[in-house]
Amino acid sequence: MSVIVNTDSRQNMIQSTALLMRERGVDATSFSEVLAHSGAPRGSIYHHFPGGKAQLIEEATRFAGEFTAAGLAAAMRDSEPVAAVRGFVSLWRKILTRSDFGAGCPVVAAALEGDRAPAVRDAAAKAFSQWEELLADAVEPHAPGRAHSIATLIIASIEGAVVLARAQRSVAPLERVAEELDRVITAALG
Amino acid sequence: MSVIVNTDSRQNMIQSTALLMRERGVDATSFSEVLAHSGAPRGSIYHHFPGGKAQLIEEATRFAGEFTAAGLAAAMRDSEPVAAVRGFVSLWRKILTRSDFGAGCPVVAAALEGDRAPAVRDAAAKAFSQWEELLADAVEPHAPGRAHSIATLIIASIEGAVVLARAQRSVAPLERVAEELDRVITAALG
DNA sequence: GTCTATACGAAGATAGAC
DNA sequence: GTCTATCTTCGTATAGAC
Numbered sequence: 398m399s400v401i402v403n404t405d406s407r408q409n410m411i412q413s414t415a416l417l418m419r420e421r422g423v424d425a426t427s428f429s430e431v432l433a434h435s436g437a438p439r440g441s442i443y444h445h446f447p448g449g450k451a452q453l454i455e456e457a458t459r460f461a462g463e464f465t466a467a468g469l470a471a472a473m474r475d476s477e478p479v480a481a482v483r484g485f486v487s488l489w490r491k492i493l494t495r496s497d498f499g500a501g502c503p504v505v506a507a508a509l510e511g512d513r514a515p516a517v518r519d520a521a522a523k524a525f526s527q528w529e530e531l532l533a534d535a536v537e538p539h540a541p542g543r544a545h546s547i548a549t550l551i552i553a554s555i556e557g558a559v560v561l562a563r564a565q566r567s568v569a570p571l572e573r574v575a576e577e578l579d580r581v582i583t584a585a586l587g
Numbered sequence: 588m589s590v591i592v593n594t595d596s597r598q599n600m601i602q603s604t605a606l607l608m609r610e611r612g613v614d615a616t617s618f619s620e621v622l623a624h625s626g627a628p629r630g631s632i633y634h635h636f637p638g639g640k641a642q643l644i645e646e647a648t649r650f651a652g653e654f655t656a657a658g659l660a661a662a663m664r665d666s667e668p669v670a671a672v673r674g675f676v677s678l679w680r681k682i683l684t685r686s687d688f689g690a691g692c693p694v695v696a697a698a699l700e701g702d703r704a705p706a707v708r709d710a711a712a713k714a715f716s717q718w719e720e721l722l723a724d725a726v727e728p729h730a731p732g733r734a735h736s737i738a739t740l741i742i743a744s745i746e747g748a749v750v751l752a753r754a755q756r757s758v759a760p761l762e763r764v765a766e767e768l769d770r771v772i773t774a775a776l777g
Numbered sequence: 778g779t780c781t782a783t784a785c786g787a788a789g790a791t792a793g794a795c
Numbered sequence: 796g797t798c799t800a801t802c803t804t805c806g807t808a809t810a811g812a813c
Contacts, residue, residue: 424612
C-alpha cells in the first residue's frame, strides 16, 4: 500500500499551474513555465505526475476549485448572502486590477480548454457545482425553491463578467453585474 | 489603390475558424484543421492572411461578433426584450445540445486565449460592447438609468452559463439563468 | 492564386545515469 | 528523487515553382 506524500515541490507545481492557467489558459501553460514559476526541478515532473500534463492540469483545477470553495464557505458562514457576494466580487476586482486584467478564473480555463480531457472537464464541473451548492444553501432559508437558480445566476454572471472585464480591460462590467446581483439578492431575501 | 475581395476561400476560412474556435479554443485551432474544415487550399493561407494566425483569429472573432450582433439586433427589433432574451437563450440551448456540449462562444475563447494578441482581445471587447449596446438600447425606454447594467447582466450571465453548461454537460445552468433573467427583465420593465 | 517542400521552434514524453 | 539527453510530433512560417 503506497501513500502519496505532498512534497513541497509537488504542491508548488500545482499552485503554479493554477496561477498560470488563469493567465494563459491550459494549452499555453507549458511544463517549462510551470517549472520556472515553481522553481521545481525538471526531473520531478513525471515523478510527481506520472499522468503527465493532463494529471497536472486536473489537480490544479481541483485545487483552484477547493480553494475558492473554502473562501466562499467562510464568507457564507460569516456574512449574510448580500455581503458575502459583495466580498466575492471585491476579490475578483482585486485579481483583475492587480494583474492588469491578465488573470481570470483557472476553472473557466479548464472548462473550456480541458474539453478534450474528460477528467479535467469533470474537475471544473465539480468546482462549479460546489460553489453553487454553497450559495444555494445560504439562500435557501430566505428564498425556498428559488435558491438554486439564484446561486447559478450569481456564479454564471460573475464568471461571465470577469471574461468581459478582461476583454475590455475595465472593471465596469463586474461593477454593473454586482449592482444587479445586489438587487436580485436583496429582493429575493426581503 | 487596392481593393480587398472576399473570395469564397477567404470567407470560408474565416467561418471555419470561428466554428473551430468555439469548440477547441484559439490555441488548439491550427491551420491544418481550418484547411481541412473549410476545404481551402494550403497555398492560400498567407495569400489571404499575410498577418498569419493572429490575423485569421482576429477576423474570425470580428465575424462572430457581428454575426451575433445582427441576430440580436433583429430579435430586439421584432420582439419585446423579455421574448428576445428568451430567443437568445434558445439559440444557445440548440448550440450546446447539438454539439453535445462541445461548442461554446468563439468570442469568449478569443477574449481568454487572445490575451497576448491585443488586436484579438480588442475584437472580442468590441463584440461584447456591441451586444451590450443593442440590449441597453432596447431596455432604456423602460428602465432608464439601469439599462446598461441590466444589459451587462444578461450578456455576462448567459456567457457564464454556457461555460457552466459545457463543463457539466447539461443545459440546467442555462435554464436556471434564463429563469432568473426573465424575472429581472420583467420586473424592471413592469 | 495555389502548389510543394522545408525551415524552425516548442511542446510533451521517455530512457537511463546518478 | 532528480538530472541530462533525446525522440517524436506538431505548430507556424517561408521560399520558390507553376
